[in-house]
Amino acid sequence: MEVNFCMTCGHKLETRDIDGTMRRACTSCSFVHWGSYSIGVGALVRKEDRILLVRRAQEPGKGYWTNPGGYIEQQEPIQETIEREVLEECGVKAVVKSVAALRDQPRTIHNVYIAFEMEYAGGEPAPDNVEVDAAGFFSLRELETMNVAPFTKWLVDVAFHGEAQGLKLDENPVIPLSGYGLFRV
């Protein structure tokens, strides 16, 4: 789909050469339409040998068990988004420990999904009955007989068998970088 108007100032877009690629760009301001993207975030919350899963009450994936998660917001740091999503979906308080996995899915809307390892901090799983209609901590054995989404199965393996520490949130970067969320080895 071609975009016709600038998302920043509303003026007409034209097609022009930006560093060797023809792109839609604004005739009035510096806006360039680089493409269409979405970014998902997911939570891997373990409590001893069990992992927090929710059952999707809506499409896509209705009826499947998945880890809690959602899409990032324009102005919200991603670690706050995932902590909020977990609390909203199933009443569990959990704090980001590290970035544990990344999924790239190039398609019409190019999707990137970031999975966080999170520390359980309290609360009993209870579904919000809007996005999810069941929630709980489950063992690997229990998962065998549950309708777990394929990508969630992959993430569960990361949660239980990931061999590295992941990227940690850098609260005190050696260089002050205002407005950045920094995760590093």
Ligand SMILES: [Zn+2]
């Ligand atoms: Zn513009």
